[in-house]
Amino acid sequence: MTQPALSVQLTGQRNGFLLDVRFDAPPGLTVLFGASGSGKTSVVNAVAGLDQHATGRIALGGHVLMDSATNLHLPTQDRRIGYIFQDARLFPHMNVRRNLDYARRIARAPLDTTEWNRVIDMLGIGHLLDRRTANLSGGEKQRVAIGRALLAKPRLILADEPLAALDEARKQEILPYFERLRDEGDIPVLYVTHAASEVARLATTVVALDQGGVVKQGTAADVLSDPSFIPGDVRSVGAVIEAYVVTHHEDGLTELEAGGIPLHLPRIARDPGTRLRVRIAAQDVILSRDKPKGLSALNCLPGKVDQVHLGDGPGAVLSIKTPAGRILARVTKRSVKAMSLTEGVQLHAIIKTVAVAPGDVGGPKD
Known part of the structure; x- marks a missing residue:
């Protein structure tokens, strides 16, 4: 059996909140999905090592990060987790180049020029390297934050509602980079959101939380297509289907095919066959x-x-x-x-x- 990329078992009661969360996440991008108060923050803090009183066991591949039974709680800096926050949290007194290199220097990792160039190219931020972060747009700041997390040589990327502070245009700018991170990287991602659209687009695996427990786990299609699962806001209910691009029409519509059924949507900038x-x-x-x-x-x-x-x-x-x-x-x-x-x-x-x-x-x- 393939070893999970991330295994989480958390139990206990804190401030009147009962937590009982258990899941194994395969490689790829795993979404923690649920409304406010569902337990996402408790899980994130435990995985990141920010809650030294957490109870249970967390393992990342073959590395145990926490095991309360043996009183093991690795400090945050020893867990090798790249953290992407809602706000980019870049250093304003540094330019983009120095921000990107900060995490590597803190981790005392040697400079890998090949990996540096790959990340810069993937995120399209080469032209920003000498700019101060105060002069960047919200989307540019988040791309730099993603790059900084990747260049820290992490075993896991933790993205805590990374699009929540962005307007819709900036969200559409950043989403493709998370798709590339999911598809082209070999680092597992734990992605936290309450937005069904982000789940549908990004998730390899979904772990749905409610009132401190796991209520459903599976693919985005499995979880979102369950009519009994209402993720907080009933207006966010919706299913996911897979289709491929057939052609683009002159009137601005793109024709898709899904199970032999044609679908027409506003133009999608993807090649036929995608x-x-x-x-x-x-x-x-x-x-x-x-x-x-x-x-x-x-x-x-x-x-x-x-x-x-x-x-x-x-x-x-x-x-x-x-x-x-x-x-x-x-x-x-x-x-x-x-x-x-x-x-x-x-x-x-x-x-x-x-x-x-x-x-x-x-x-x-x-």
């Missing part, structure tokens, strides 16, 4: 028992009701099996009753072309 993940928000799906005619929506997927999850309020979330993959639809209980939407019912799921945002489209790791 595989993609597409997150479809449940609130953007309309259901019809009959095949619709005369609609402006271009995307219509035939499917069958797989599960019906009735919420505490007036809403319901339905899981729909389609040739393109499982999608979710958020409707009212009144519609469920009026349309007799029960398991096994055949219907059509309609998705507006412009409803899928650019941040909901990204490339999966092969």
Whole structure:
């Protein structure tokens, strides 16, 4: 059996908060996903060594970072973790070059020119090396912060809501770099977020937390496509399907294919043949028992009701099996009753072309 990249077992009670978190993360980018108060910060602090009173065991590959049974708690500086914060936390009195080199010098690691050039090229920050960090945009600062973490020769990258402080444009600028870090690097990443769109686009593995415990673990498609899993905000409910780019049309639309079904989205800057993940928000799906005619929506997927999850309020979330993959639809209980939407019912799921945002489209790791 392949050894997990990261193994976490944490238990205990602190300040009235009960924590019982256990998961094994494979190589790649593992997302800790959950609402505020779910336990993400407690896990992050324990992994980083910032909570010397944590109880349990944490191992990174073959290296044990913490084992309360043997009173082992490696100090943070000995854990070899590259940390990327919400705010870049760069040194304002240093230029970009010196910021990048800081962590290496603290770790007393020799300068690896090949690795230095690879990281600089991957992040596209060569032209920034001599600039002061105060003169950088938010997106540029985060790219430098990612580079600094990578050049520290870490065994693990810990990214604690690294996009939370950025506006939407800067988020779209940074997301591809995390995709490259996931796909091209050999360093496991533990990525913390409460944003479903980031989970859908980036995660190799998702560990969903709620009230101090793990409520679900699996791929992004497995976790996000569960109609009973409501990640804090019901508006963030949505499933993930995989598709590939077929062609780009002159009217600004990109045609995808998913399970033999054509999908049209606003232009995606990817070459034909490129595989993609597409997150479809449940609130953007309309259901019809009959095949619709005369609609402006271009995307219509035939499917069958797989599960019906009735919420505490007036809403319901339905899981729909389609040739393109499982999608979710958020409707009212009144519609469920009026349309007799029960398991096994055949219907059509309609998705507006412009409803899928650019941040909901990204490339999966092969």
